[in-house]
Amino acid sequence: MNNLARKDALDEEIVPFLGEFALVSDAAELKSLGNGFLGRFPPQRRLEIASVLTWSNPFFLADIPVEAAQKLKLNLDQFAEFVMRAKLTASRARQLNVLVACAPKSASTFIENALRKALGLPSVSLFTATPTAFAGTTLGANLREQEADELALIRSGLNGLGYVAQHHMRCTPYFAQMMGIYNIRPIVTHRNLFDTIVSLDDMVMTNRTGEALDAQKYFGDGLPANYARLDVEDRLTILAQRNAAWFIQFFVSWKKCERAGLIKPLWISYEQDFLGDKAVLAARVSRHLGTEFADPVKLADAFEDKRDADARRFNKGVAGRGREMPESVREIILKTAGYYRDEEDISPLIGD
Known part of the structure; x- marks a missing residue:
């Protein structure tokens, strides 16, 4: 129950944090804020939160270890497919x-x-x-x-x-x-x-x-x-x-x-x-x-x-x-x- 309460509290902090995070331009401050916030979440949620943070501010990339980064790597064929799917979805959106x-x-x-x-x-x-x-x-x-x-x-x-x-x-x-x-x-x-x-x-x-x-x-x-x-x-x-x-x-x-x-x-x-x-x-x-x-x-x-x-x-x-x-x-x-x-x-x- 305590873990669920902690999850809810963290989730409630995401939106206001992103509002401030999106406006940070200093590289050192951005890195400290982003990785510090990311570290507050359990390991199974860090990919999700890292994605949201990168989406919010174009200058941020999480400090992901080399081995984990290798597992997330895309090749050009995968990238081309994802771009095509995204363009198709955006083009068909009403x-x-x-x-x-x-x-x-x-x-x-x-x-x-x-x-x-x-x-x-x-x-x-x-x-x-x-x-x-x-x-x-x-x-x-x-x-x-x-x-x-x-x-x-x-x-x-x-x-x-x-x-x-x-x-x-x-x-x-x-x-x-x-x-x-x-x-x-x-x-x-x-x-x-x-x-x-x-x-x-x-x-x-x-x-x-x-x-x-x-x-x-x-x-x-x-x-x-x-x-x-x-x-x-x-x-x-x-x-x-x-x-x-x-x-x-x-x-x-x-x-x-x-x-x-x-x-x-x-x-x-x-x-x-x-x-x-x-x-x-x-x-x-x-x-x-x-x-x-x-x-x-x-x-x-x-x-x-x-x-x-x-x-x-x-x-x-x-x-x-x-x-x-x-x-x-x-x-x-x-x-x-x-x-x-x-x-x-x-x-x-x-x-x-």
Whole structure:
């Protein structure tokens, strides 16, 4: 009876422990915490617990003795079979998988949170093998190019619930086919580039306040340590030089894949849709995701709800912020955009 009580007590500790464990990035701390927790379980349960810990944090591997590790070894044939079975299961799962592919500062975090609330789905990361999108950021993945990782696609496709993912990612023919295999429904958000750069500067300046040194924040935004001490023209110049080409490539890549018939995304314009009639937007989203999954009334309510707007990175919520941008910065953006004018209609990004 005492053993059963101890088992129940340990099992009750697993979920809260995993929540903290998933966010640990220091290798020594991770090893100590993981192996210490593993050692609390009887030998017959340690493989189960080691698997759960490794699933929770991609940097953890249990200290398994060489002889035991040999018994667990997979060959390539076994690995190929397990991957095929996992892909097959994820592909056949009846669940709603939503990707908000977003240009930065296009209200995408607000939209993603509203979708999660209305649809009752968890947030996941599709570019890191972590249990939640937040864990990927905490573990230092912010500067990675947010290309989808197939292990993450499989993980999330097997969760039995569905998900909403929000990523700054371009589209490619390769990823378009992956979305087909894993039944991902893309929503693409975009915004005027001049407004975007000004809004991005606001966000960085807010994040650069506080006790942490600017140099410690490099892996969060990739900007120089003295960014907050530069004048506004220099700050906007850095952002335009770094981001303008990527923002345009993002938009063009999704347009080209759509025009090739590889994808059927729902396009959401910050100016026309997000700042427009939320009921109309909700109806469009509901039709795209399927009315059996997405109630337009719940979606409209979620889009209208701004009670936790700060937490959802909702900044000014207006259009036209880039009108007062220094002309030198505007020229950088327009020159970069000029190279792509013959590729696609990019007027939604820079105007007519």
